[in-house]
Amino acid sequence: MPYEGELASKSAHSDIIKNPEIQAFLNECQYLTPPSQEECEKLAGRFSEAPSTENVSLPSFAIAVDGSPYEASLDDQLPSTKIGYIKLGAVLIDLEDFAGLKVGKYVDPFRVAQLQDNNSSFTFFVPSANIRWSGKQSVRDSFRALIDRQFLDEKTRFKKDDPNTSLRTTLFHLASRRADEKLGTGDPTKLKIHKCPSCEFGPLILEDIPEPQYCTNCGGEIYPTDCLRIWEEVSDYQSNQAAINRLMNILEHLIPIHYMRYFADQAPVQLGGIAFFVDGPLAIFGTAAWIHRSIMIYLHEINARLKKHGIPPMLMIGLQKTGQVVDHVNFIDRFLPDNRLFAIDDDYRYKYILAGREASKNGFGFETYYGQDFIYKTSTGRTFVFGLPYPYDSKNQTGVNFIKEKVKFENYLQLQRAIKLVNHFESDLYENAVIPVALAHHYTAISLQPGGRILDLLTKKGLNKS
Numbered sequence: 001m002p003y004e005g006e007l008a009s010k011s012a013h014s015d016i017i018k019n020p021e022i023q024a025f026l027n028e029c030q031y032l033t034p035p036s037q038e039e040c041e042k043l044a045g046r047f048s049e050a051p052s053t054e055n056v057s058l059p060s061f062a063i064a065v066d067g068s069p070y071e072a073s074l075d076d077q078l079p080s081t082k083i084g085y086i087k088l089g090a091v092l093i094d095l096e097d098f099a100g101l102k103v104g105k106y107v108d109p110f111r112v113a114q115l116q117d118n119n120s121s122f123t124f125f126v127p128s129a130n131i132r133w134s135g136k137q138s139v140r141d142s143f144r145a146l147i148d149r150q151f152l153d154e155k156t157r158f159k160k161d162d163p164n165t166s167l168r169t170t171l172f173h174l175a176s177r178r179a180d181e182k183l184g185t186g187d188p189t190k191l192k193i194h195k196c197p198s199c200e201f202g203p204l205i206l207e208d209i210p211e212p213q214y215c216t217n218c219g220g221e222i223y224p225t226d227c228l229r230i231w232e233e234v235s236d237y238q239s240n241q242a243a244i245n246r247l248m249n250i251l252e253h254l255i256p257i258h259y260m261r262y263f264a265d266q267a268p269v270q271l272g273g274i275a276f277f278v279d280g281p282l283a284i285f286g287t288a289a290w291i292h293r294s295i296m297i298y299l300h301e302i303n304a305r306l307k308k309h310g311i312p313p314m315l316m317i318g319l320q321k322t323g324q325v326v327d328h329v330n331f332i333d334r335f336l337p338d339n340r341l342f343a344i345d346d347d348y349r350y351k352y353i354l355a356g357r358e359a360s361k362n363g364f365g366f367e368t369y370y371g372q373d374f375i376y377k378t379s380t381g382r383t384f385v386f387g388l389p390y391p392y393d394s395k396n397q398t399g400v401n402f403i404k405e406k407v408k409f410e411n412y413l414q415l416q417r418a419i420k421l422v423n424h425f426e427s428d429l430y431e432n433a434v435i436p437v438a439l440a441h442h443y444t445a446i447s448l449q450p451g452g453r454i455l456d457l458l459t460k461k462g463l464n465k466s
């Protein structure tokens with residue numbers, strides 16, 4: 001496809017607009033217009049002054065996770081035979097190490113380039129179209145088997161010889177906490193899938209063991225990762241880009257939780273000093289959306305444990321660079337004074353951001369979001385959209401009006417630290433769309449794989465400090 005701005009595409013575009021049929025169609029359209037100047041001035045008044053961060057300390061480390069999906073034809077002879085893969089970058093930034101990438105006043109471009117190359121700690125691959133794997137009957141079954149295998153694989157384990165340190169075991173921890181009574185197990189060694197992908201019998205219980213497991217009804221192989229239900233969107237002969245994107249969305253949120261689980265078990269004190277950055281809103285969409293509730297429960301449990309040790313809640317930030325909220329912010333930005341903060345409430349969102357969409361009865365994002373979106377304009381005039389985990393483990397607790405409570409600054413104990421961190425990385429985050437690369441600009445960044453060095457590294461750093 002020609003790039004935007006290329007002559008070919010421009011003239012093609014104006015031809016289309018001139019087409020009488022398209023003209024007639026456009027005349028019948030109503031546009032969702034941006035808010036007027038008057039409205040913008042009014043809504044800027046709903047923003048508050050950002051809280052002071054003077055007495056707040058920065059975290060010692062940041063872990064940033066960022067994925068990118070790819071789909072490729074095997075070769076030119078077989079254009080409809082496709083594989084998909086997801087590169088998932090995870091870096092650890094040592095915020096106390098200023099020496100890092102800087103050479104005198106300047107950032108060493110070779111170090112940054114190297115990081116960009118290394119920014120692929122994990123690669124997950126799946127069949128996309130017209131490929132079967134290892135004797136499986138369909139693309140769908142191959143897709144299921146391969147996802148499960150890679151969740152359990154050594155590449156996701158903190159200890160190579162211990163399958164219980166795998167990403168799949170982290171999934172068991174989340175799935176066992178599933179809020180749906182019929183599908184939660186309350187035991188992290190067991191999870192339920194709602195139905196067998198082959199015969200639809202269910203629910204079925206699976207155990208956290210490396211050995212194959214089979215449906216009690218049809219005898220077909222079933223996998224713990226079937227609980228993510230990505231397989232429902234996989235077809236045999238068409239591109240499975242949608243399923244690949246879905247898998248990436250899930251991984252971008254599961255990987256931080258995977259690290260948290262490990263630290264919570266091995267070094268809870270360190271956990272209080274790490275900020276986790278993820279790309280996009282704190283939400284899981286599609287057939288795996290249920291897992292957002294388990295994440296809320298899990299984060300709440302870990303924070304309760306930290307509190308017992310006198311450690312503040314974990315800092316997890318979802319930074320949004322694109323999407324409807326960011327588009328909206330681009331419209332209103334010039335009306336916002338500097339140093340302003342706003343927790344987007346449902347009233348505002350449905351009026352100005354999702355105009356025309358019917359408000360959800362239970363509140364925005366009831367089925368998908370585990371964190372609150374904030375719009376923040378720094379004192380130097382750069383505007384960010386970021387999310388912080390909701391301070392509750394459930395959206396429908398008795399006695400709590402969630403829709404009101406979720407937008408109160410005082411409910412977010414880590415809000416000031418989040419702002420301090422955004423301020424700290426301000427210009428890099430603003431200019432660079434890839435969070436790990438942005439954060440790494442002025443610091444030493446270590447490309448992370450769960451296995452091996454990470455805990456040693458943090459432990460040593462922690463010891464040095466004390």
Ligand SMILES: [Zn+2]
Pocket residue numbers: 196197198199200201215216217218219220
């Ligand atoms: Zn079955």
